Amino acid sequence: MTTTSDKNDILLKDVPYKFKASTPALLDNRSFIGGEWVGASDRSIFSVYDPEDNAKLCDVADLGREDARKALEAAQKAFVSYKTWTNRERRGLIRRWADQIKENKEDLAAICTMELGKPFTESLGTVKYGTDFLDWFEGDIERQYGETIPAAKGNNRIFTIRQPQGVVAAITPWNSPVAMVTRKVGAAIAAGNTVVLKPAPETPLCAIALAKLFDRSGGPPGVLNIVTSSVEKSPEIGEEFTQNEIVKHLSFTGSTAVGRHLHAEAARRFIKTSMELGGNAPFIVFGDAKLDSAAEGVIASKFRSSGQTCVCANRIFVHRSIADEFAKVLEEKMNSTFTFGSVWDKDVNFGPLYSEKAFTKIKAQIEDAETKGCKLISSSKANGNYGPNFYPPTIIKNASADMRFMQEETFGPLAFLVPFDTDEEVITMANKTNAGLASYFYTEDISRLWKVAEALESGMVGVRCGLISACEQPFGGIKESGVGREGGREALDEYTEIKSITVAL
């Protein structure tokens, strides 16, 4: 365990050399509990690294179970008065938070680029996507209606109201450190709950910055708490979240393996869960598809964030009659779309993987494909040295169903093209996975469009569209991709309890 010698040593003294923002004010390395900026009670710290060169960026407070308990208690205390706020008052808070983020979007994007390695221009897009959720919840919160239900007994009158649940414990992944926070925390707080958030150890700085902006928006102490922790200590935070009776809802986004464990632990105490887990999206190009637009769809879906999103196309099925021609069109688009270089250069739109671990995983899928005789075509423009975790956008022709990527998320920029012959065959292959998050397909045939959209086993389907993520859409999966929906009209329902009230006249 690494510790600091002095209680105040944790405070950042030097701004990390990579942080190119107008003001360093948003950058902090402490946790936020009950409105106070704090280090770990045992003073331990962990390091955050730069994905562009693996150099250390800074140390961050490494909180443990006891600190998590304090944060839950602070959230519980805050709930007592926060639950009495009217919907309009909460709406005002969400509005001010969103405005603060918009005013500081460049600084927040710079923090995202620094800790995730996302090109700065893409980070600005991700900050906008994250703020969209707050705009959406702000609009929705005053429309949380109940119902009047005709009673079977003549003298009874039944109606329903929606109430906040209490303390929400939230855990987020590294791959979308702004939007995954606002999508959860924004909905929970808009609905009247208080929150303890544990961000990913790889990208805690965006969550800390978001809490600073929440604080500046007049968020009451304890309504939002941030508990930063290392990879080693995250499981003990998870234990506290699932065992402490204060927690009424565990909202998790991350891998299916960790989600399965937390879901089972939460079930022991009947804690409500929202589980946004891994995907393995099929992307089908039928023989009648417009090849240009299908190739654009693959570029958008497969290579967004260098292939590191849960909804990225993972298995690309192409009808055999157009397979060679499609690979050519895709290669041309790939070569004309991406610009490589420093992630701080505004023209650069493709960055490194987030870590050495991610790089090792995709290398294993590449070796598997090469051993099985596949041909790899990498972007011809990626001819410089872009750092140790960089892998160029790559097409893998003639991939087959016996390869590793068919059953595991690639989470990297590898476009595996698998030929198919019939609609029935491709739907069977597309559904042959435990994941069920997103699916995509391209066709010009209206009857096929409906049949395939209904047959695909996933929570979300993109038809002639490679980018489906939006604040107004119910985002979530079926099968082992999770439970519940975030965003859309369903989001606030997820964070409220429905209560029926029967009045006898």
Ligand SMILES: NC(=O)c1ccc[n+]([C@@H]2O[C@H](COP(=O)([O-])OP(=O)(O)OC[C@H]3O[C@@H](n4cnc5c(N)ncnc54)[C@H](O)[C@@H]3O)[C@@H](O)[C@H]2O)c1
């Ligand atoms: N469905 C969605 O909306 C969605 C969105 C983004 C990412 N994801 C998925 O997330 C995964 C990538 O993220 P990751 O690598 O950070 O996932 P991960 O499951 O390893 O980690 C996610 C979070 O859980 C924490 N964690 C790990 N073990 C824990 C434990 N025992 N108790 C408590 N917390 C624990 C981590 O520190 C991190 O904060 C991919 O599978 C991706 O598909 C899903």
Ligand SMILES: N[C@@H](CC=O)C(=O)O
């Ligand atoms: N950021 C992604 C989620 C998965 O990684 C999205 O919302 O599209």
